[in-house]
Amino acid sequence: MGGITINEAEQAVSLLLPEATYSLTTLYAAAYAFLDRAYVHLDKKDNAFVATLYPKQAQDFTTLAKAFLAELVNQGYYFAQLEKTQETTKLLVERAFFSTDPALAEKAEQEEIKQLLTELEKDPELQQLVQEIKDEQQ
Numbered sequence: 040m041g042g043i044t045i046n047e048a049e050q051a052v053s054l055l056l057p058e059a060t061y062s063l064t065t066l067y068a069a070a071y072a073f074l075d076r077a078y079v080h081l082d083k084k085d086n087a088f089v090a091t092l093y094p095k096q097a098q099d100f101t102t103l104a105k106a107f108l109a110e111l112v113n114q115g116y117y118f119a120q121l122e123k124t125q126e127t128t129k130l131l132v133e134r135a136f137f138s139t140d141p142a143l144a145e146k147a148e149q150e151e152i153k154q155l156l157t158e159l160e161k162d163p164e165l166q167q168l169v170q171e172i173k174d175e176q177q
Contacts, residue, residue, distance in 0.1 A: 045100045052100040053091045054107060061088060061111055068114040073107060152176075 042055040056066065066088055070079040078093040092103055136143065156172065159165045 043101065043104045049093070051091050051093045052104045053089055054104055055084070056088045056090060056111070058083075058086050058088060061115065062118070063088070065111060065114045065118055066090065068117070069107060069110040072110050072114070076106075077103060 044053045044055070045051075046053065066081060070081060070090065073079055073092065075095075077095055080091040080093070082089040082091070090107065092100075092107060094100075094103055133147070134144075156169050159169045
């Protein structure tokens with residue numbers, strides 16, 4: 040299996056993980072999840088990360104390496120979903136905070152409107168429309 044090197048003398052298995060495929064954050068998360076099964080040493084070689092696993096108990100090196108690769112996929116999926124839902128989560132938390140004090144929600148809404156109008160003012164074609172909206176608000 041490409042990218043997996045077993046070192047019987049050191050009782051370790053190393054995985055060569057392309058930097059373009061795995062982020063450092065994903066690698067740290069997978070290593071952390073594996074701390075109960077193996078000592079994990081992380082390094083970098085050219086455009087790849089090297090994860091060397093030293094099992095805490097005797098086990099098949101190939102099985103350990105495959106389990107680590109599965110954990111990398113798991114962590115990669117987690118972080119991808121986290122990124123996708125970040126804005127929704129932010130909105131839900133804001134709404135929860137604002138629901139306790141409606142004045143905060145109103146103030147935040149007014150600030151957002153001001154920011155949007157400032158952005159729109161930069162477009163010469165929309166300047167007249169922005170001015171009309173401002174006049175209506177006053």
